[in-house]
Every structure is written in C-alpha cells, then in structure tokens.
Amino acid sequence: MERESLWDHYMKKGMSRRSFVKGCIALTSLMGLSTDMVIKVVEAAEKTPLPVVVWIHGHECTGCDESFIRSGSPLASDLVLNEIALEYDHLLSAACGEPFEAHLDKTIQQYKGKYILAVEGATCTKDNGVYCMSGGHTFSHLLQKASAGAAAVVAYGSCAAYGGIQAAKPNPTGSSGISQFIGNAPLVKVPGCPPIPEVMTGVIMHIALFGSIPPLDNDGRPKQFYGNRIHDTCYRRPFFDAGMFAETFDDKGAKAGWCLYKLGCRGPETYNSCGNLRWFQGMSYPIQSGAPCIGCSNANFWDEDPLLTRMPEYGPLGNVDKIGAAAAGAMAVGVAAHAVVSVAQKNMKEAKELAEKKGE
Amino acid sequence: MADEIMKEEPRKTYYVFSPFLRIFHWIMAISITVLFITGILITTPWVTYSSEPTTSWMALDWIRNIHFLFAYIFTASFILRIYGFIINRGDRLFPHFWKGYFYRNTIDVAMHYSFLKFEHKPFLRNPLARGAYATMYVLIAIEILTGFGIYYMTDTSSLGGMLFGWFVPLIGSEYWAHLIHHYVAWGIILSALGHIYMVIRAEFMEGEGEVSSMFAGTKMLRHKPFDAGHLDGTLD
Numbered sequence: 001m002e003r004e005s006l007w008d009h010y011m012k013k014g015m016s017r018r019s020f021v022k023g024c025i026a027l028t029s030l031m032g033l034s035t036d037m038v039i040k041v042v043e044a045a046e047k048t049p050l051p052v053v054v055w056i057h058g059h060e061c062t063g064c065d066e067s068f069i070r071s072g073s074p075l076a077s078d079l080v081l082n083e084i085a086l087e088y089d090h091l092l093s094a095a096c097g098e099p100f101e102a103h104l105d106k107t108i109q110q111y112k113g114k115y116i117l118a119v120e121g122a123t124c125t126k127d128n129g130v131y132c133m134s135g136g137h138t139f140s141h142l143l144q145k146a147s148a149g150a151a152a153v154v155a156y157g158s159c160a161a162y163g164g165i166q167a168a169k170p171n172p173t174g175s176s177g178i179s180q181f182i183g184n185a186p187l188v189k190v191p192g193c194p195p196i197p198e199v200m201t202g203v204i205m206h207i208a209l210f211g212s213i214p215p216l217d218n219d220g221r222p223k224q225f226y227g228n229r230i231h232d233t234c235y236r237r238p239f240f241d242a243g244m245f246a247e248t249f250d251d252k253g254a255k256a257g258w259c260l261y262k263l264g265c266r267g268p269e270t271y272n273s274c275g276n277l278r279w280f281q282g283m284s285y286p287i288q289s290g291a292p293c294i295g296c297s298n299a300n301f302w303d304e305d306p307l308l309t310r311m312p313e314y315g316p317l318g319n320v321d322k323i324g325a326a327a328a329g330a331m332a333v334g335v336a337a338h339a340v341v342s343v344a345q346k347n348m349k350e351a352k353e354l355a356e357k358k359g360e
Numbered sequence: 361m362a363d364e365i366m367k368e369e370p371r372k373t374y375y376v377f378s379p380f381l382r383i384f385h386w387i388m389a390i391s392i393t394v395l396f397i398t399g400i401l402i403t404t405p406w407v408t409y410s411s412e413p414t415t416s417w418m419a420l421d422w423i424r425n426i427h428f429l430f431a432y433i434f435t436a437s438f439i440l441r442i443y444g445f446i447i448n449r450g451d452r453l454f455p456h457f458w459k460g461y462f463y464r465n466t467i468d469v470a471m472h473y474s475f476l477k478f479e480h481k482p483f484l485r486n487p488l489a490r491g492a493y494a495t496m497y498v499l500i501a502i503e504i505l506t507g508f509g510i511y512y513m514t515d516t517s518s519l520g521g522m523l524f525g526w527f528v529p530l531i532g533s534e535y536w537a538h539l540i541h542h543y544v545a546w547g548i549i550l551s552a553l554g555h556i557y558m559v560i561r562a563e564f565m566e567g568e569g570e571v572s573s574m575f576a577g578t579k580m581l582r583h584k585p586f587d588a589g590h591l592d593g594t595l596d
Contacts, residue, residue, distance in 0.1 A: 217516050219529045228514060243408035243419035253407065262405070269534040271513070300533040310403055311539065320539075321404065324546035328553060335557045341475055346565055349478045 003049035032224025051208035052115040060121030071197035117150035126174030147182035193296035231267035233275025266295030380444030391434035398427040
C-alpha cells in the first residue's frame with residue numbers, strides 16, 4: 001500500500017493549497033525552526049509519506065497523554081487522525097485484546113525500520129520487570145521488541161527519559177529510563193512531567209517530516225525545546241537580576257509577582273520551553289501562576305527535595321552555609337587552641353635547649 | 361642579652377618558587393575570596409525593595425557578572441601555574457605518594473603537629489602540606505568543571521560547551537552540579553583558613569621565610585631539608 005503524504009491528505013479532503021502552506025508555516029514555527037526553513041517543510045510535507053507511529057505506555061500515570069491531547073497547534077486530534085498514522089496506542093485505541101496485540105506485531109513487521117516508536121513511562125528492572133506488564137509480557141520485553149525495528153524512539157516524559165516519580169528513593173520497582181532497552185535505535189528524550197503539549201507534537205512532526213531526529217544536546221534532548229533554561233526565558237527574570245524576591249508566599253514580593261528564586265524555584269537548573277512557549281496556547285506556566293518551578297523535566301528532580309528552598313537542610317543546623325559557618329567557627333577555636341599549645345611547646349623546647357647548653 | 365636580640369647563624373637560601381607561581385598564587389587568593397563571597401550572595405541573595413527592576417541597581421546581575429569575570433581570570437591564570445611547572449622544579453613539589461618516604465615523613469610531621477614530637481624533619485615543603493595542596497587543586501578542578509559545565513549548558517555547541525558540556529550530564533542533574541559546586545566551595549574556604557593558619561604558624565615557629573617565600577620565592581633554612589633533592593633532581 002502506498003502511504004500518502006500530508007499534501008495528498010489535504011487534497012483528498014478537498015482543502016486548498018493555501019491552507020496547506022499555512023499549515024506548513026505553523027509547523028515550521030512549532031518545530032522551533034527559522035522561517036527560511038518553510039520551503040523545506042513544504043517540500044517534505046508534499047513528498048514524505050505520513051509517518052507510522054507506535055505509541056506504548058509503561059510504568060507511568062498517563063499524564064503525558066493528558067498533556068498531549070491538549071495540544072493546540074496542531075490540535076492533537078488533527079495530529080493523530082491526519083498528520084501521523086497512529087497504528088498502535090495503548091490509551092487512544094478502541095481495540096483491545098488479542099487482535100490488538102496481533103496488529104502491533106503486524107505493524108512492526110510491515111514497517112520495519114520505518115516507524116517511529118513513542119514511549120511513555122519508565123521500565124521496571126527489578127525482579128525481571130514483573131512490576132509492569134503489557135499484553136502478557138513485561139514492559140521491557142515489549143520495549144525490546146518494538147524498538148528493534150524502529151527508525152527512532154521518542155521517550156515522552158521524565159519517566160521514559162529518566163525513570164520518573166516511581167524511581168524516587170527507595171525505588172522499589174527498580175524503575176529507570178528506557179535507554180538501556182532500546183538497543184541502537186536513535187533516542188530523543190522529551191522530558192517533563194508532563195512535557196509541554198506543543199513540544200510533544202513538535203518533536204514527532206520533526207522526525208515525521210525530515211526523516212531524521214532533531215539536533216540534540218549532550219543529554220539527548222532536542223535543542224530547539226530544551227536549549228534554554230526556564231530561568232533565562234522567564235518573564236520574571238528582571239526581578240532576579242535586580243534582586244527583587246518573594247521570600248514567603250504571602251509577602252509583598254509574592255503579591256507583586258517578583259522572582260521566586262528564594263522560594264526554591266528550579267528555573268535556574270531546568271531546561272524546558274515553559275518560559276517561551278508556556279502551556280495551553282500560551283495561557284500560563286507554573287511561575288506565572290505564582291508557584292516556583294519544581295524542575296519536572298530534570299533527571300532526578302523527584303529526589304531533589306525540599307522543593308521550596310534552594311538547598312537541602314541537614315540536621316539541626318540547616319543548610320550547608322550554616323554548617324560551613326559553624327565549621328569555620330569551630331576551626332577558629334581549634335586553631336587558637338593549637339596556636340597556644342604550639343607556643344607552649346616552642347617555649348619548652350627552647351628552655352630545654354638552653355638547659356642543655358648550660359649543662360655543657 | 362645580645363644572644364636574644366641578635367643571633368648569628370648559618371643559613372642556606374633556597375630558590376623555590378618561580379615568579380609565575382607566585383603571581384598565580386596571589387591571583388588565586390584574590391579570586392577565591394571574590395568567588396566565594398559572590399557565590400554565597402548568588403545562592404542567598406539579599407532582597408531589594410524597589411518599585412521597578414529597571415530603576416534598581418541591578419544588584420544580582422552585577423554580582424553574577426563579577427563571579428563569572430573572576431572565574432575566567434582564575435582559570436586563565438593557570439597558564440602561569442603551568443608555565444612555572446614546566447620551567448622550574450620548585451613549582452613541582454607535589455606529593456610523592458608512590459614513595460615510602462612520603463608516608464614515613466607524613467607521620468613524622470603529623471606527630472609534630474599533634475604535639476607528640478618537639479619538631480619535624482626540615483622540609484622545603486612538608487609531605488602533609490604537599491598532600492593538602494594537591495587536594496586543593498582537585499577541589500579547584502571540581503569547581504572549574506561544575507562551574508563552567510553549568511555556565512555553558514545553554515550553548516553546548518560552543519568551544520566552552522565542548523570543553524565542559526560533558527560534565528553536568530555525568531553528574532546526572534544540574535541541581536546536583538550546583539550543590540557540588542557550592543559544597544566544594546566551602547571545602548576550599550575551610551582549607552584556605554587552615555592553610556593561612558599553618559603558614560603563619562610555620563613562620564612563627566621556625567622563622568624560615570614561609571610567608572615571604574610567596575613574595576620573594578626563597579626560603580632561608582637552618583638545616584638541609586630532606587627534600588632539597590627535589591630542586592636539583594637528585595631525589596626521585
């Protein structure tokens with residue numbers, strides 16, 4: 001069966017060339033590309049067949065899907081029904097049972113090396129992975145099977161990328177990111193708890209149209225969405241630079257919308273597009289709503305508590321600055337004592353030497 | 361009487377530190393002080409009560425810029441340290457931890473410092489100090505790697521990004537990179553306090569130019585130091 005391109009799809013629906021080009025321009029900006037790339041996007045959308053996508057779910061809460069279905073441009077429904085060929089999805093499929101699993105095997109066979117594998121959720125590594133089962137097998141088994149023939153693997157959410165909330169200490173199920181189970185398939189990490197809807201759709205459209213994974217940073221995240229810190233794109237950044245901070249949630253600074261840095265905001269350590277894309281068609285993002293960023297797209301953010309202070313507290317003294325100051329104080333006392341004994345020892349030595357001299 | 365005021369005794373003057381190391385040392389002392397103070401202020405900034413950011417003094421922005429400026433100056437000054445290391449043996453007094461005498465002498469010095477012995481063997485630089493300074497360089501290396509690692513994470517394709525970008529993913533989390541940077545800074549400051557005390561103590565107890573050597577480059581010793589051979593290469 002010849003697979004149709006996006007342009008074929010538009011024609012089949014009787015939509016105009018103008019709306020197709022408009023769609024391509026929207027896609028270009030959505031993928032974080034510059035405007036001179038429009039022509040390439042149009043070309044790709046005319047010729048590239050719609051990508052086959054297999055979407056599987058592991059150890060997770062399905063919150064990434066909740067985010068995904070709220071994508072505004074393109075509409076998630078548009079993406080699922082018109083722009084990709086979603087052959088298998090645990091959550092969105094009406095089918096179930098053996099025919100559904102048989103369809104997965106058929107899809108993997110038929111589009112070997114061509115389909116995109118989207119993965120949500122972590123894998124369980126403890127006790128042979130029995131804590132997360134899918135279709136009668138462990139999820140790690142499904143992951144190995146589905147990634148073997150995948151053109152690319154997209155890890156949606158912090159679970160698939162790094163292990164997620166269930167990997168928090170003491171991590172009873174041995175949750176981890178999917179990278180160890182996907183062999184040599186190219187991996188794109190799209191972390192976030194959940195990721196921004198437009199980032200989810202943008203990444204898959206990039207792979208779909210250009211047939212290659214987007215440029216990645218050292219950690220395997222697409223640069224166009226994870227290249228900036230939230231702190232560096234935050235609209236409250238001028239307050240940080242000027243030293244204007246909220247110190248409690250009900251002080252003057254909090255009411256005036258000043259920087260939440262002193263309330264533990266993880267914006268300075270977090271890479272995501274919340275600051276520039278924001279959420280739900282630019283409506284808001286946590287900091288705009290007055291809550292400090294918890295760094296949900298960071299590896300290990302779930303163990304980096306307390307989330308409302310800059311640094312962890314240890315014991316009765318508190319954070320390292322207080323412990324350090326106490327250590328410096330203790331050291332001053334110790335040094336003074338050592339100095340006194342040193343002087344006494346020196347005097348003793350000199351007295352002894354003098355006595356020896358006289359004795360000669 | 362005259363004995364106590366004026367003493368005539370034979371001393372040997374050893375040229376130990378090249379000017380490159382001495383200049384580096386003082387750049388390091390100033391940089392570490394500035395970096396520590398600005399670093400503490402960046403983590404726990406004071407609050408400015410102003411009506412508009414644009415009309416304020418831009419306090420934290422300036423503090424961060426000073427921190428970055430001194431980070432660059434300090435890192436660049438290692439060129440002097442490395443040049444001195446190449447041309448002058450006295451700049452190479454590292455711990456010879458692969459030698460038996462290093463451990464024997466360390467115990468000797470430690471016993472003196474804990475007042476179990478009246479004195480330790482004379483050294484150009486005693487093995488305990490050598491170990492401490494080597495540890496200091498390790499701590500500084502961690503600061504440089506975490507600091508520039510964090511700094512260049514937004515520009516991973518730049519030269520700085522290529523040099524330092526690998527380190528933060530190795531730690532696994534940028535938050536922990538920040539914490540390590542901060543914790544190690546305390547380690548450096550506490551070591552520096554210990555260093556200042558030990559140097560002044562040595563000057564006071566032995567009077568052999570421990571403090572002035574970092575200005576003049578020479579130490580004036582009464583006895584032949586055990587490690588004199590490290591200056592002319594006769595001791596491995």
